Amino acid sequence: MALSIFTEEPSGSTILASSSNHTQNSTGDGGCPWEISDKVRLCRFLCYASERDVYTAREEGRVSMENTETLFSRLEQGRGAEVVEEIKRFAQDGRAVRLDPSFFALALCSQYSELKTRQAPFKAVKEVCRNSAHLFSFIQYKKELKEGMRCGIWARALRKAVSDWYNEQDAMSLAAAVTKCKQREGWTHQDLLRLSHTKPANEDEFTQAHVIFARTEVLAYSEGAVVPCTVSADMTLAQATVELVKIPGGITDCTLPVTWAREKGKSVNVFVILTNKPLWTFAASPVESLQKHREKSGTKSKLVMCVLTSIGHALSNTDDRGFLSVCGFDLGALSVIRNLAQDLI
Structure with a gap:
């Protein structure tokens, strides 16, 4: 037709x-x-x-x-x-x-x-180059175009451009950039920072971004508990799937990661729970669990419950600004979660 x-x-x-x-x-x-x-x-x-x-x-x-x-x-x-x-x-x-x-x-x-x-x-x-993947691609094309030439690509102008790319972002934007895409085209953030001789324009923001990046952890639900998972942003979808299928499944109880963090003495800024199960059972009140974690850790923790299907399960009348339910998942969901993490919504 x-x-x-x-x-x-x-x-x-x-x-x-x-x-x-x-x-x-x-x-x-x-x-x-x-x-x-x-x-x-x-x-x-x-x-x-x-x-x-x-x-x-x-x-x-x-x-x-x-x-x-x-x-x-x-x-x-x-x-x-x-x-x-x-x-x-x-x-x-x-x-x-x-x-x-x-x-x-x-x-x-x-x-x-x-x-x-x-x-x-x-x-x-x-x-x-509005994100890390773009920057890596630009650098790689420069390298390919320089093949066969005597001089390298890391002259002063490129070093300054890369340094400015990192330093002109606030801490949360920088943290999002380095966690969303850690490597591409054979380049990593460590490579670019080293080769550009980047020095933080704002030491506090740079340190904060590094801490956020370093402390990201992934847990998986397994037989009534949560266990550490080796899935990382560096993996392909196939590699991540192989790791996930190794872990026996379990119920999706949003209080378990909060309890795990409290018992381990970890200060968590945002709990993001991803599941394809539309209904959850709770061993305790999600609101009370999060409040206990806040009190013990001194952190203004937030909780995002994201069901990957369009039919979700929302916490009813929590009246807590730190709670958010996401039904379905697209690029817009990432923006909503990021805005919650930055206290913009």
């Missing part, structure tokens, strides 16, 4: 939904409205890694020097700063199907011979 999608303006004229990139007011450089200009080709590359008029859905793989003729042409014309601005727009406005072309283009500009072009990308790193 084939569908043709179109919209109709109030005046009665009809506009096809797919005719956006050939007008002078969007990505054209002037001239004929339907001419495929260099800017259009550049935008296509940043959008789906090809200057051609063919997009292949779900195509993965590393971005290479192929299909970069227009990108090089813009740099040779002395328009590198414009290229970097276009990279920023695609990264920030959600125009790109995948962001690897932006990281590749940013890395390429950062190693171009002309000074202004070479400087502009480093000032844009924080805006384009």
Whole structure:
């Protein structure tokens, strides 16, 4: 079955939904409205890694020097700063199907011979590389583009850009960054901090982020108790599954992790319970258990009960700001949990 999608303006004229990139007011450089200009080709590359008029859905793989003729042409014309601005727009406005072309283009500009072009990308790193995975990808592309050259990639400009990326974040944002993605493309945070010679601009925030990162623990429910689990962010889904199936299952009682932490003398900021079981049995009152932990540890602990199905079980009328029930799980759930942890909701 084939569908043709179109919209109709109030005046009665009809506009096809797919005719956006050939007008002078969007990505054209002037001239004929339907001419495929260099800017259009550049935008296509940043959008789906090809200057051609063919997009292949779900195509993965590393971005290479192929299909970069227009990108090089813009740099040779002395328009590198414009290229970097276009990279920023695609990264920030959600125009790109995948962001690897932006990281590749940013890395390429950062190693171009002309000074202004070479400087502009480093000032844009924080805006384009919005999380750890992005930063790792950018660094890896720089390494690949430097293969065969005598000099290394860790010159002063890159060291400063990486240091600023870490130091310009608050403690919670930095903690989230280093725990969500610990390594990618063969790089770790320890590698980047060491090679960039990063020194904390705010020692307290840096220490707080390190403590949060170091004290993250994973427990699994097993036969009426909770036991330590070796699952970590470094594992693939298959590896995590192998570890989880080793542990006999058990009931999901949200009071057990709280009791475990209290008995072990651990100060926990946020308990996050993930389960695919919509109903839980409680050995004790969740509210009372958390209050006891708060009193003993002196920590303003919070509890998030997240059921991974759309039919969840919420704690009724707790009247406690530190409790949250999440039904279903998506990217929005991560933002909600983070906001609770930071006392924003």
